Structures are given as structure tokens and as C-alpha cells.
Amino acid sequence: MIIKVALRCVEPKLYTLIIGFYLVLLTFIYNIRLNYVMQTHLCNIFKHLIQYRMHKKATPSLLDWYHTHGRHELPWRNTEDPYHIYLSEVMLQQTQVKTVLERFYFPFLQRFPSLKTLGDAALDDVLKMWEGLGYYTRAKNLHKTATLVERLPSDIDALIALPGIGKNTAHAIAAFAFGQPVPVMEANVRRILCRIFALQTPAPKDLWDKAYDLLDTQNPFEHNQAMMDIGSGICLPKNPKCTLCPFASICTGKQTPQRYPLKQKKTVPIREEFIMVYRYNDRLSLTQRKGKFLHGLWGFESVDVPLCAAEYLGEVTHAYTHFKLVCKVYVYDELDKEQTHYFNLSEIRKLAISKVDEKILKLL
Numbered sequence: 001m002i003i004k005v006a007l008r009c010v011e012p013k014l015y016t017l018i019i020g021f022y023l024v025l026l027t028f029i030y031n032i033r034l035n036y037v038m039q040t041h042l043c044n045i046f047k048h049l050i051q052y053r054m055h056k057k058a059t060p061s062l063l064d065w066y067h068t069h070g071r072h073e074l075p076w077r078n079t080e081d082p083y084h085i086y087l088s089e090v091m092l093q094q095t096q097v098k099t100v101l102e103r104f105y106f107p108f109l110q111r112f113p114s115l116k117t118l119g120d121a122a123l124d125d126v127l128k129m130w131e132g133l134g135y136y137t138r139a140k141n142l143h144k145t146a147t148l149v150e151r152l153p154s155d156i157d158a159l160i161a162l163p164g165i166g167k168n169t170a171h172a173i174a175a176f177a178f179g180q181p182v183p184v185m186e187a188n189v190r191r192i193l194c195r196i197f198a199l200q201t202p203a204p205k206d207l208w209d210k211a212y213d214l215l216d217t218q219n220p221f222e223h224n225q226a227m228m229d230i231g232s233g234i235c236l237p238k239n240p241k242c243t244l245c246p247f248a249s250i251c252t253g254k255q256t257p258q259r260y261p262l263k264q265k266k267t268v269p270i271r272e273e274f275i276m277v278y279r280y281n282d283r284l285s286l287t288q289r290k291g292k293f294l295h296g297l298w299g300f301e302s303v304d305v306p307l308c309a310a311e312y313l314g315e316v317t318h319a320y321t322h323f324k325l326v327c328k329v330y331v332y333d334e335l336d337k338e339q340t341h342y343f344n345l346s347e348i349r350k351l352a353i354s355k356v357d358e359k360i361l362k363l364l
């Protein structure tokens with residue numbers, strides 16, 4: 001409207017000139033836009049061609065590799081029970097396959113054969129069965145989830161809404177228990193992707209995009225299991241065995257694998273504690289932890305200052321994910337009972353106690 005009014009006030013020659021200029025400008029803008037759209041389309045076509053080529057090269061060799069070398073005997077690979085798969089995923093988050101397999105997976109399932117039995121159990125019993133695995137928040141979240149649902153949902157968002165289930169665990173359950181075409185993203189898989197695509201410090205979203213690019217959507221179970229096996233046995237952090245790797249023909253980082261991903265130096269803080277073991281008539285005092293750290297487990301008391309009359313027993317250390325705990329341990333023989341709970345050794349063995357308290361026990 002404003003342009004129309006302005007044009008009415010100018011000479012016809014100028015009017016034609018302005019219209020002409022306006023049309024040239026429109027064509028110019030249209031061309032730029034057209035170029036942009038075409039470029040975007042071309043980029044997408046090019047990207048899909050690369051993906052297609054990678055798929056064509058990687059998928060058959062990955063499947064072949066898995067059929068010949070995969071760890072098919074792992075019990076959680078021979079079940080479709082979502083609870084069994086979920087349990088294995090949680091146990092394997094911070095613990096090696098060998099340890100889970102030899103000491104924890106079967107006894108736990110024997111004691112709590114279903115989500116329902118797990119949800120009906122007391123948290124103390126669950127923690128006792130988890131004893132030695134560490135990272136007890138995992139057990140508490142597992143138990144909490146079991147009190148909320150009797151069957152795990154197959155929907156990824158619904159899985160993530162449950163306590164302690166992150167994106168990777170949800171994808172693993174979805175792929176392994178429900179056959180959904182989604183990738184998994186545990187630490188070993190992350191390393192493989194960084195090396196295949198020569199990525200030093202990728203953002204999480206980029207890694208997920210790459211994982212989807214590479215995914216064999218027809219065989220998500222085999223694809224993801226193969227990725228995990230290659231991560232734990234072939235694409236090792238140091239000295240990867242590239243000559244045995246089914247990705248060798250497409251891996252762009254294999255000449256200098258140690259460069260991918262870039263290692264970030266971590267300094268682990270040290271936390272010091274004084275531990276007082278109160279002893280009365282050969283019975284030891286333990287309390288159930290109320291705070292966030294090791295919540296629910298029984299343990300020896302941490303004090304600000306040890307009693308003067310206490311005897312120094314020695315030092316125990318334990319490494320947690322975010323810090324190293326150094327405990328200076330003292331024992332104090334009481335003349336009268338001063339604490340609330342005392343236990344003899346066989347009673348302590350029935351309690352759920354942490355690794356560090358087990359180490360303290362060995363000093364006594």
C-alpha cells in the first residue's frame with residue numbers, strides 16, 4: 001500500500017525505472033534463495049550418498065563379524081525378557097562383564113526373578129544382593145522402578161521417565177528387548193564412532209547422529225551387540241586391532257586412532273575422613289547411612305576428630321567416580337555401651353555394607 005501511494009507521486013519514466021529495479025531485485029533475491037535451497041538439497045543428497053556407501057560397505061562385514069566373533073553366549077543376549085536385559089544394562093554400567101557374570105547377575109535373578117518380586121522386596125535386601133558391585137544408587141533406582149511398574153514399557157520416552165534410566169539404557173532396552181531400530185551409545189561405542197568419523201571432541205548430538213547414520217535398521221540387535229563387542233575387544237583405547245576390525249575399510253581415523261576422541265585430563269579430588277570404630281564386648285557399632293553418599297548402607301562412623309583414647313589402626317582408600325576417599329581408621333574400646341547398634345562379625349556379614357567398610361573391617 002505504501003509503495004503504491006509513493007509510486008503515484010513520481011514521473012512515469014521514473015516509475016518504469018523503479019519497477020524495473022524492483023523486478024531485478026526480486027529476481028536476485030529469488031536466485032539467492034533458489035541457490036540456497038538447491039545447495040541444501042545437494043548437501044543432503046551428498047550426505048545420503050555417503051551414508052548409503054558406508055552402509056553398503058560396513059553392514060555386511062559387521063554382520064558377518066558378529067556371527068563369527070560375537071559373544072552370543074552372554075545370558076542377557078539369549079532372552080527377550082525386558083527385566084533381565086534392563087538388569088544387565090544397569091549392572092554393566094560401571095562393572096566389567098566378567099564380574100557381573102560370575103558373581104552378580106544370576107544370584108540377583110534367583111533372588112528377584114521378576115520386576116514384581118524386586119518391587120515387593122525391602123530395599124535392605126536389594127542392597128545386600130548388590131553388595132560388592134558398588135555405585136548403590138543403581139540398585140536403589142532399580143528397586144524404585146520396580147515399585148512403579150510391573151512390566152517395562154517399550155516406548156523410549158516412557159523408559160527415560162523411570163528412575164535411573166538414561167537415554168543409553170532406554171535405547172538398549174528398546175533395541176534388545178523390543179527390537180526397535182535405535183542405536184546404543186555406551187563409552188566403547190562412543191570411541192568407535194569418534195574413530196570411524198575422525199571426531200576429536202564431538203557434541204553428544206553429533207555422536208547420536210553418526211550412530212543413526214551407521215545403524216543397520218534391519219538388524220538393530222546384532223548391530224548394537226557387535227558395536228559393543230568391537231568396542232571391548234577390537235577398538236581398544238590403546239593399540240586397537242584395526243586389521244581385525246570390520247570397520248577398517250570405512251574408518252577415517254585408523255591411521256592415528258589415539259587422536260580420537262581427545263582425552264581430557266581429569267584431576268580426582270581427595271576426600272579425607274576419620275573413621276571411629278566403637279567396640280563393646282567384641283561387638284562393633286555400625287549405623288545406617290542417612291545422607292546422599294552410600295545412603296541406606298550400614299557403615300562405621302565418620303567423625304570430625306577421633307577420640308584421644310582411640311587406637312590408630314591404619315588407612316584405607318577407595319576410588320569413586322568423582323573422588324578418592326582416604327579413611328584414617330581408629331578403634332575405641334568402650335567401657336559402657338554408648339552407641340545404638342552393635343553387631344558381631346556374622347551379623348555384619350548379613351548387613352549391606354560398602355566396599356570401603358569392608359576394607360575397614362579387615363583392619364580389625
Ligand code: SF4
Nearest residue numbers: 235240242245248251
Ligand atoms: S579400524 Fe581401528 S580405529 Fe577404526 S574402528 Fe576399527 S579398530 Fe577402531
